[in-house]
Amino acid sequence: MIKIGLVGPYSPRMKETVYRDLPKAYKIEEIPSIDKYTHLALMDYVILRTLKFDSAVIESCKRLKMIQKYAVGFDTIDIAFAAARNIPVVICTGINTEAVAEHTILHMLAVLRNLLPLNKRLCEGTWAKDEFVARSFNLQGKLVGLLGFGNIGKRVATLAKGFGADVQYFDPYRAQEKDEKALGVSYVSFDQLISTSEILSLHLPSNPNTLEIINSGVFNKMPSSAILINTARGNLVNENDLIEALKNGKLAGAGLDVFYCEPLKKDSPLLSMENVVLTPHVGGSTAGNDIKMMQQCLSNIIKFENGESIEKQNIVNLKLLKEPLPIRFS
Template sequence: MLKIGLTGPYSPNMKAAFYDALPDGFDVVEIPTVEDYGALEDVDFVVLRTLKFDNATINRCKQLKMIQKYAVGYETIDIGAAAARNIPVVNCTGVNTVSVAEMAVLQMLAVLRNLLPLNRRLCAHQWAKDEFVQCSYTLKGKTVGIIGLGSIGRHVAQLLRAFGATVLYYDMFRQSEQTEQELGVTFFPFEELLPRVDLLTLHAPSTPETINLIDREALSKMKRGAILINTARGNLVNEEALIEALQSGQLGGAGLDVFSSEPPAADSPLLHLENVVATPHVGGSTAGNDSNMMRQCAGNIVKFCERKPILKRNIVNLSMLSDPLPIEYQ
């Protein structure tokens, strides 16, 4: 019987969805913390959510055939160490596209319209009807820059166009002219994009090339008063530089669903600045989405065992695997 390490933590609903999606023939061992990693030594598959999976951990799993990542981000996994043993690392790209894209737009609107300070005033019995009029704006007519035009970035672009915004983008891999026309987006190199936008929203993965992508230099090139939105990964932004830009007025505001350390320290200015909307990494957390993610995790494992193809976009270390590949893809 094949053994799966359900490496957590996971909610009861998430676990129920995973078990329901698995056919007979699998034994599941639940591993909620790194202290329980000793139980991984004889697993054939790992489903990983938030815990780290480094080189040493991968090598202690002698029978490991595939690592299935819950959600999209895989920065906690040593994908090179996995590839050295010809172990594919598979994620769930696409499942949380709509949820995260809508969260990004929600953050934009909340910052532009000063939603949180208005709410705080009202809850303190202050009728601040006119206090923020001169610094409240619509998305219509704004120029928004998207960093990373994957599935989430594309959906954000579609939503923004519906609001009447002009959408620019930067991605390491430029889209085809046809795709750009269909989405209504215009490509600019990173350095040229920054000074053109009123809002900048991040939808890139965490890689050596993108860590601290938004640093002091990048922030200094943006329009004074521009807004930064990050629903991707906290380490894309240098938080010290971000705080300085927010406090100085170089940035007019920020919407943050992710942080370099999660949860952030209680005394972080990012939790107390009035021009910041902060949420606890819940962009993909909508009713039913967690269960859908778990069903895809189970489904990919079953596909691997049945030699049925897995979507190419979901195999994050595909180019690093040996020939012949241990996995079918399409």
């Protein structure tokens, strides 16, 4: 019997999909929290969501063939140590793209139009028709800066352009000129991006090079009328510096779906700021999206077990694996 550890918190819908779609040759073991990690020693595969998977954990997984990450973020996994054990780490690219991109636009509009304070006033019995007019803005005509230009960044560009915004971007790996022209975006330096963008939206992965890439030095260079949107990873932003920038008027507002520590602490000053929109890391959480993600996780595991190819872009530690490679790719 091939054993798969379902590691982390999963909704009933997600688990129902796994048990329904999994072939009979496989058996699921639910490992919802770190205190159940002793069960990992017998797992051939894991599907990992949110929990940490460091070198000590990987070392304890004596039978582990592959780590399948739910969604795309793999910053909780020691991918180099996994590679040293010749264990591929596989993600699910593309499935979250539309949901996260739309959520990004939602945050932009909610901050620009003061959606939450207007709703709060109305619920309190105040008809605040004119209170926020002077600080309510259209997305049309705004200069949106995208820091990171992968699948989600590109989709955000398309959606923002649909609202009539202008879009510029910076990414360590510049897109092809034909793609820039097709999307109607311009490539600029990092310094130009942060100093000219009226809306700065983050779409980078979390790694040592991007840790706290948005900090007080960046806020000091941004226009004071700018807003920050982060639907990527919480540790891209120095949260204390962000709070100070919002308090001191160096930043007009922020829309955040991700945080340095999750769940967000109940005493965080961000919770009481009217110019900040917060959601609990739900950018990719739409009806049906979770099912597609679980099906992709299972598909990758079954392909690996059967010696079939997995898309190269989904194998995040491929270049670190040793020959002979334990995984086929296309």
